[in-house]
Structures are given as C-alpha cells and as structure tokens.
Amino acid sequence: MNKNKEKLLAKRYSSEKRFQFLGKSAIFMALLFLAFFIFKIFSTGYTAFQKTWLIVPVNFDAETMYLDTNPSKEDLEDADYFEISLQSMFNLDKNANEKQQNELKKMVSYFFEREIKQELINDPSLLGKTKDIYITASDDLDQVFKGNYPRDLPEKQRRVTDYQLKIFDQLVEQGKVESKFNLSFFTYPDSREAELAGIASSFMGSIFSILVCLAIAFPVAVLAAIYLEEFAPKNRFTDFIEVNINNLAAVPSIVFGLLGLGILLAVFQLPRSTPLVGGITLSLMTLPTIIIACRASLKAVPPSIREAALAMGASRMQTTMHHTVPLSMPGTLSGTIIGLAQALGETAPLILIGMVAFVNTIPGSPMDPAASLPVQIYIWAESAERGFVEKVSACIMVLLGFLIVMNLFAQIIRHKFEKKWS
Amino acid sequence: MKKNGVNMIKISAKNVDVFYGKKQALFNINLEIEENQVTALIGPSGCGKSTFLRCLNRMNDVIDICNVQGEIVINDFNINDKGCDVVRLREKIGMVFQKPNPFPKTLYENISYGPTIHGMAQSKQEMDEIVETSLKKAALWEEVKDRLHEPGTGLSGGQQQRLCIARAISVQPEVILMDEPCSALDPIATAQIEELIDELKKEHTIIIVTHSMAQAARVSQNTGFFHLGELIEHGSTDKIFKNPENNKTQDYITGRFG
Numbered sequence: 001m002n003k004n005k006e007k008l009l010a011k012r013y014s015s016e017k018r019f020q021f022l023g024k025s026a027i028f029m030a031l032l033f034l035a036f037f038i039f040k041i042f043s044t045g046y047t048a049f050q051k052t053w054l055i056v057p058v059n060f061d062a063e064t065m066y067l068d069t070n071p072s073k074e075d076l077e078d079a080d081y082f083e084i085s086l087q088s089m090f091n092l093d094k095n096a097n098e099k100q101q102n103e104l105k106k107m108v109s110y111f112f113e114r115e116i117k118q119e120l121i122n123d124p125s126l127l128g129k130t131k132d133i134y135i136t137a138s139d140d141l142d143q144v145f146k147g148n149y150p151r152d153l154p155e156k157q158r159r160v161t162d163y164q165l166k167i168f169d170q171l172v173e174q175g176k177v178e179s180k181f182n183l184s185f186f187t188y189p190d191s192r193e194a195e196l197a198g199i200a201s202s203f204m205g206s207i208f209s210i211l212v213c214l215a216i217a218f219p220v221a222v223l224a225a226i227y228l229e230e231f232a233p234k235n236r237f238t239d240f241i242e243v244n245i246n247n248l249a250a251v252p253s254i255v256f257g258l259l260g261l262g263i264l265l266a267v268f269q270l271p272r273s274t275p276l277v278g279g280i281t282l283s284l285m286t287l288p289t290i291i292i293a294c295r296a297s298l299k300a301v302p303p304s305i306r307e308a309a310l311a312m313g314a315s316r317m318q319t320t321m322h323h324t325v326p327l328s329m330p331g332t333l334s335g336t337i338i339g340l341a342q343a344l345g346e347t348a349p350l351i352l353i354g355m356v357a358f359v360n361t362i363p364g365s366p367m368d369p370a371a372s373l374p375v376q377i378y379i380w381a382e383s384a385e386r387g388f389v390e391k392v393s394a395c396i397m398v399l400l401g402f403l404i405v406m407n408l409f410a411q412i413i414r415h416k417f418e419k420k421w422s
Numbered sequence: 423m424k425k426n427g428v429n430m431i432k433i434s435a436k437n438v439d440v441f442y443g444k445k446q447a448l449f450n451i452n453l454e455i456e457e458n459q460v461t462a463l464i465g466p467s468g469c470g471k472s473t474f475l476r477c478l479n480r481m482n483d484v485i486d487i488c489n490v491q492g493e494i495v496i497n498d499f500n501i502n503d504k505g506c507d508v509v510r511l512r513e514k515i516g517m518v519f520q521k522p523n524p525f526p527k528t529l530y531e532n533i534s535y536g537p538t539i540h541g542m543a544q545s546k547q548e549m550d551e552i553v554e555t556s557l558k559k560a561a562l563w564e565e566v567k568d569r570l571h572e573p574g575t576g577l578s579g580g581q582q583q584r585l586c587i588a589r590a591i592s593v594q595p596e597v598i599l600m601d602e603p604c605s606a607l608d609p610i611a612t613a614q615i616e617e618l619i620d621e622l623k624k625e626h627t628i629i630i631v632t633h634s635m636a637q638a639a640r641v642s643q644n645t646g647f648f649h650l651g652e653l654i655e656h657g658s659t660d661k662i663f664k665n666p667e668n669n670k671t672q673d674y675i676t677g678r679f680g
Contacts, residue, residue, distance in 0.1 A: 234486060304523035308586070311481060311517035312536040313509050313593065322535075323525060 041400075045393025051182035051195065052142040053134040054108060054171060058088040058116055060126045067127065076121050085113035088133075092167055103164050109136035110193045134178070139194035139387030141168055145177060148386065159386075185394065189360045190371060190379070194387025197380070199395055200362045205275050205355065205370025206344060206402075212279020212366050213286055213343050218336055220283075221290035225332075228291075229298040230320045249288035256285045257349030265353060273354040273369040281353055282343040289342065293335020297328040330417040334410035341406045345399065347374040373399045429456035432597065432627045433478060438492035440473055440482070447473050449652045451492070455644070460619060460628045462638035462659065465648035466674065471631045474648070475599050478629065479515040480508050496597070513540055516590035516626075520602040522582035524574035524589070529566055532574045532585055533557065536593040552592055560588035561618055580611025587618065591626070598622065600630040604637065616641050635675060639663050647671045 062069060064087070065079040089104045089112075090096060096104060109115075112135045119133050120126055140160045143149040145168075155162050171177050188198030232238045260281035264270045270277050301324050309319040350356065356375050363370035371379065377395045380388045433455040440448040448470045455461050463471040473482070480501060482488040493500045501511055513536075524532050533553045534543075543549040553570070557563040562584045566577070574585050583603055590598055600619070604612040619628055619641050632638050638645055639659060646656035647670075655668045666672045673679055 302523075304519060304521060305525065307481065307484070307517075307519060308523045308525060308589075309535075310484065311479065311512055311519075312539070312589065313512040314535075314539055315509055318539055322539075327526065 041393045041396050045390055045397050047146045047148065048185060048390040048394030049182050050146070050179045051184065052137040052145040053178050053180060054137050054141075055132045055176040055178060056088050056092065056108075056135050057130050058119075058133045059084060059091075059130040060120055060128060062127055069128070071124070071127070073121075073124075076117075076124060079117075081113045081117045081120075085116045088116070092171070100163055103161050104167065107138055107141055107164055107168065109138060109195050111196060112136065132176075134180075136184075136195050137177070139385060142195055143386050144168065145172075145179065146390075148390070185391075189362050190358060190376065191360060192358075194383075194385050194391060197388070197391060199373065199376060199398060201359050202371040202373050202376035202395075203398070204363050205278070205359070206372040208275035208363060208366040208370065209278040209282055209350075209355075209372055210340055210344055212276055213282040214336070214340060216280060217283035217286040217290055217339070221287050221336075222294050222332060224287075225291045225294035225298065226320060226325060229295045230324060231316065245288050245291050249292060251285075252348075253285055253346050254348040254352065256281050257352030259284065260349060260353045271367055271369075273357045273359070274367055275355075275363065275370050275372075276366040277353050278350050278355050278370075278372065279366060281349045282346060285346065285349065286336075286339040286343050289339035290332070290336050293339070294328065294332040297331025297335070298324060300331065301327045330413050334414040337406050337410035337413070341403050341410075344372075344403060344406070345374055347372075347378055350375050351378070373402070429459060431455065432457040433494065433496050433629075435474075435477070436493040436495070438474070438477060438490065438494060440470070440477065440491070441489040442485070443487040447651050448477075451653045453646055453653055453656055455627065455629060457627050458623055458625075459643040460623050460630060460641050461644040461646065462642035463629065463631045463646050463648060464633075464635060464638050464674075465654075466679070467633075469648040470651040471646075471648045472601055474653075475601055475629060475631050478597070478599055479512050479517055480506075481517065483508060513593050514595055515597045515599060516593065516595035517599045518583070518586050518590050518601065518603045521606050522579060522586050524577070524582050524585050526573060526575050528571045529557075529574045529577075529585065530570040532589050533592045536589060540593055542593065556588040556592040559591055559622070560584045561614065561621075562588055578611070580607050580614060583607060583611065583615060584618065587615070587622075591622070595626060597627045597629065600628065602631050602633060605633060612637070635663075647674065649674070 061084055062071075064083045065081065067075060067079050071079070086105065089108065090101050092104055092107075093100065115135055116133055119131070137145070140149065141164070144151070144160055144165070149158075149160065151165065160168075168177070184196065185198045186203075187200050188196055189201035190199075191197040228238060228241065260277055264277050264280055265272060270280075305323050305327065306319055309323045310316075314322065350372055355371055356379065357369060357371070358379070359369050359371050361368070373395060377392055377399065380392045380395065431454045435451050435453045438448060438451040439446065451474060453474075463475065465471050476482045477490050477494060478496075478501075480490075482490055490502060492502065494502055496511075496515070499506070525535065527535075530553055533556050534549050537543050537549060537552050543552055554563065554567075557566065562581060565581060566585075574582065577585060583606075587598075587603075604615050607615065616637065619630065622628060630638075630641065642659045644657065645659045645662040647654045647662065647666075647668075649670055655662060655666060655671045662671060663675060666675060
C-alpha cells in the first residue's frame with residue numbers, strides 16, 4: 001500500500017517534469033524560429049539603407065547645354081542636360097568604343113541627368129566649370145559594391161559586364177565610389193529602377209488607409225459595442241448578432257477585398273487603388289475586432305460601479321457615458337490599436353481593390369492612388385532584379401518597426417490607464 | 423416627526439411579490455417603515471431581505487428577469503406605478519451597498535456627482551459646501567479634507583464605505599437604504615459606521631439589511647425578520663429580540679439556525 005503511494009507520487013513528479021520540459025522546448029523552438037526570421041531579414045535588409053554613389057567629374061559647358069553665359073532660372077530648368085551628362089560618363093574611359101560607351105552609360109542610374117541638373121540649379125555659378133558630382137550608381141553596381149553580386153559567374157549570366165567591372169574597380173581604387181545613407185529609400189516613391197525605388201508612396205498609402213480605417217471603424221464599433229453591451233435586451237436576436245460578429249472576425253480577409261471590389265468600386269464607383277477604398281475595406285475587417293475588445297472591456301467594468309451610479313439617480317445613459325465607457329476606454333483603445341495593426345499588415349484585400357498598381361507618385365490625400373507597405377513588399381518580392389531583394393527585407397523591417405511601435409503603444413495605454421479593481 | 427406620540431409611516435409595502443423568472447423570491451410582504459427611525463431587516467442568507475431592499479428604490483429594474491408586483495407607497499405615491507420616474511425616485515432614496523463602491527475618481531468628484539447630475543449647485547462655491555457638509559455628516563471630513571482631489575479608491579475600506587455614505591447623503595435623500603454596509607469591514611470601522619447611522623437617522627429614514635443580529639440590536643429601533651421569502655415577524659427591535667411571537671424568529675435569534 002505504502003509502496004504504491006510512493007510510486008504514484010514519483011509518477012506525479014515525473015509527469016510534471018516532463019510537462020515542464022515540453023513547455024520549455026516549445027518556447028525554445030518558437031524563439032529559435034523568431035531569431036532565425038529576424039536574423040534573415042536583418043542580414044539581407046540592412047544594406048538597403050546604404051546606397052552607392054559614383055563621383056564623376058561633370059563639365060557644365062554652357063555651349064553644350066545651349067545656354068547663355070548668364071541664364072535665368074527658367075533657362076536652367078529648360079536646358080538640355082543629356083549631352084553633358086552623357087559626356088561626363090564617356091570621359092571615364094576616353095578610349096571606349098561605342099558598345100563600351102553604352103555600357104558606361106548604364107553604370108549609373110537611369111535618371112542620372114536629373115541629379116546633374118539639380119546640382120546646377122542649386123548652384124548656378126557652376127556653369128562653365130567642372131565639378132565632381134555624386135551620381136547614383138546603377139542597382140547592379142550597387143549590389144556589386146555591397147558584395148551581394150557574385151563576380152565569378154560567367155559574363156553572359158551577369159547583368160554587369162567585365163568592362164563595367166573593370167571601370168568600376170578603377171573608380172573604387174581612386175576613391176571615387178562612396179556608400180552613403182540611402183535617404184531616397186524613405187523619400188522616393190516606387191520605381192522600376194531598384195536604386196531609385198523608395199517606400200514613400202506605400203508608407204503614406206498605409207498611413208492614409210489606417211486613418212480612414214480608424215475614422216470609420218472606431219466610432220461604428222464603439223457605438224455598436226456600447227449599445228449591445230449596455231442597452232440591448234438580452235434575447236435570441238442579440239445572441240444571434242453576437243455570434244455573427246464573432247463570425248465576422250473569422251472571415252478571411254480576401255473576402256472583404258471582394259466586398260470592396262464588388263460594392264465600393266463597382267456600385268459606388270469610388271476611385272480605384274486609393275487609400276480611401278482600402279481604408280473602408282480594412283475598416284470592415286477591423287470592426288469586429290474593436291467591437292469584441294470594447295465589449296470585453298465594458299464587461300470588465302464591475303457592476304458595482306453601474307449600481308453606484310444608478311442608485312445616485314443617474315439615468316442609464318449617464319451611467320454609461322459618465323462611468324462605464326470612460327472606464328472601458330483603455331481596453332477599447334488598445335484593442336483598436338491591435339485591430340489597426342492587423343489592418344496595417346493586410347495584403348490580400350488591398351490587392352483586390354487595386355492598391356497593387358505601380359504607383360510612382362506620393363499620395364497627398366486618401367483620394368490619390370497609392371500602394372501600402374505589405375503590398376509594396378509583395379510587388380518587390382515579385383521583381384527579378386537583385387536590387388529589390390534587399391529592398392523587400394528593408395520594407396519588412398519598416399513594417400515590423402511600425403507594428404512594434406503600435407503594439408507597444410497599445411501596451412502602454414493598457415498598463416498606464418487601466419484601473420485596477422481590488 | 424412624531425404625531426400624537428406615534429411615529430409617522432414613511433414607506434408602506436403592500437402585498438409585494440417578487441419573481442426572478444419563474445422563481446418566486448418574495449411572498450406577499452406587508453411592511454410599514456417609520457420615518458426617522460432605523461429599521462433593520464434580518465434573516466438567513468437568501469431569505470429575500472436584500473431583494474426587498476432593492477424594491478424600495480427599484481434597483482431590481484436592472485435585472486431583466488426580475489418582476490415586482492404589489493404596492494410600495496412612499497409619500498403617498500406608489501413607486502411601482504408606471505408613472506414613477508426612477509431617476510427622481512433614486513434622488514429621494516439613496517443606497518449604500520455591501521461592498522464599498524466609490525467611483526474610481528477623486529473624493530471630490532465622488533461626492534459632487536449626484537448634486538451635479540441633479541443640478542443642485544449653482545456655483546463652485548455651493549458645490550464645495552455640499553461636499554464639505556456631506557463629508558462632515560459622514561464623519562470623514564477631518565480625515566480627508568487635505569486630499570479631496572486624490573482618488574477615492576485609495577482610502578481604507580471603512581473610509582471608502584463612509585465615502586459612499588457621504589455620496590448617498592450629498593443629494594439629501596429622505597431615505598437611505600443600506601445593504602449589509604459593514605459586512606466587508608473590520609470591527610472598528612463597523613463601530614464608526616454604526617455611530618454614523620445613529621447620527622443620520624435624525625435627518626433620514628434608514629433601512630439596513632444586516633447579517634449580524636448584534637448589529638441589528640445595536641442600531642435599529644424596528645426589526646423585520648425574513649425567512650424563505652416571507653416576512654415572518656416585524657415590530658420594535660426590543661420586542662423582536664426579547665419577546666418574539668414566532669418560533670422561527672426565536673430560533674433564529676437564539677442562533678439555532680441561520
């Protein structure tokens with residue numbers, strides 16, 4: 001009898017140990033995956049925050065640009081920069097043949113003449129002089145400089161020719177290649193050229209979508225939650241509504257995209273590819289999340305507070321607005337932020353309503369076409385150029401940073417403002 | 423408020439039945455409550471004394487399935503009438519709950535809430551006065567006068583309960599209902615509240631539900647004994663405790679059950 005008891009006790013202890021071990025290894029696995037994921041993104045993405053520039057002497061020859069010696073601002077704007085830009089590239093190798101000249105041209109960004117133009121407009125006194133100008137290197141050379149490009153491939157399989165590599169290496173030796181912080185990644189809209197592509201349009205698109213989503217989802221959801229929780233009679237009909245709100249939260253997001261496509265675009269003829277439509281579609285998705293969070297935090301307000309207010313002669317409306325709702329706000333707000341964070345990371349519905357279109361302007365309002373950060377990731381991940389690989393990771397980093405800040409904010413609201421009930 | 427040596431009747435309940443859904447909780451209660459006296463309602467758990475108390479300011483309205491029948495007449499007016507406005511009723515009939523439930527706001531806001539929603543103060547100064555007199559009447563003023571703008575939830579249990587009493591009397595109710603106001607308090611805090619109740623009865627009619635027979639004996643002038651949803655016996659506290667008519671009352675008082 002006693003021996004049996006001992007055995008049983010040992011069994012109970014060992015089963016607890018086993019359980020603890022399993023739990024710990026589960027957590028370890030999860031952390032391992034997370035660490036791998038973050039390491040992968042950072043190691044491929046961090047180079048995107050640097051950009052490679054070639055320092056090329058440019059001769060601002062007035063004659064070649066068809067300019068007077070003392071041109072007005074308009075003249076500078078209208079002048080022909082193509083010839084001097086081309087010439088300054090050709091000057092890197094004076095013996096180049098026609099084919100090699102073409103390759104020289106492709107060593108720098110597609111829009112390099114704009115950079116040269118901007119330099120002269122900023123400082124018109126350069127006219128007639130020669131100055132070393134920073135010109136954005138082509139995305140392929142950018143990758144070469146960052147060490148992401150395999151040089152040992154046969155030339156035919158490379159986008160960078162042997163000749164370009166030779167000239168580039170010469171420039172590196174002369175100290176004419178520099179890596180600087182890639183500001184354009186944050187200030188430029190999307191581009192077909194990896195070296196010029198930035199997240200400005202998708203970032204603004206995401207912000208506008210979230211704002212539209214918040215403006216619609218928050219008031220509707222909070223009103224619905226307050227009515228359901230505080231005023232609606234508890235009967236089969238309200239039970240039915242509650243079940244369906246919970247169902248709505250589980251609907252796959254692409255279905256909301258179809259709804260946006262079928263109703264907002266087809267019936268209401270709202271402008272395609274805009275954060276307005278994106279925000280409305282996302283708000284449908286966020287609605288149940290906020291309703292559920294708001295109802296939960298209304299439920300968490302102890303009934304004794306309601307009774308106290310009612311017994312003082314407050315009407316139901318006063319009880320709700322003066323006491324219950326303010327007390328439930330921290331929970332509601334943090335639920336809202338979490339709902340918005342979900343919406344921020346949503347891709348599928350936005351693709352359906354056309355926010356996947358190539359947008360190379362920065363939206364100034366929710367009515368302008370825009371992309372959004374997760375869709376931008378999707379677009380870049382589809383691109384073949386090597387230059388976009390690091391951009392994908394960098395964009396993921398920005399999106400993750402955004403999400404972390406939002407979640408942190410939600411946590412702070414919850415901890416700082418939530419009343420503790422003893 | 424005596425008329426010919428007899429206390430005036432403030433509240434009279436006639437044939438009150440209460441149902442929770444299909445279950446009947448109170449059976450044909452007839453009880454008269456005298457003005458400016460303390461009436462204690464005693465009885466074992468689940469006997470319906472709190473339910474009866476909550477009928478008096480219609481707090482049972484909050485419970486969907488609760489159904490109150492019969493007449494409860496206060497100031498010649500049946501509060502179960504359709505025409506009765508619960509907001510006005512609860513202004514006249516204050517309530518103090520079992521567990522102290524101050525609003526999670528400052529002490530000042532706790533007291534000023536009632537007068538604010540009922541528009542009782544025209545100026546900040548008047549409101550300050552109401553807050554001060556209410557706290558003084560609740561014997562809390564001296565302890566908290568320097569921290570009126572600190573949260574009410576930071577007080578001790580006994581102080582919180584006195585704050586709730588101050589909040590209840592801030593709107594000058596005619597009647598104060600107390601639902602086991604001392605059950606969450608220690609003996610010292612309980613003694614303070616009991617002293618307070620004695621003081622308050624000069625201006626208010628008080629009905630107190632209590633589990634403690636000693637407390638009923640100490641604070642009340644009249645006592646009603648409830649058992650299984652029925653009012654078994656009521657009368658002056660002296661009589662109920664010393665010379666009860668009913669055997670069940672006798673058994674309960676002497677501690678044979680309950």
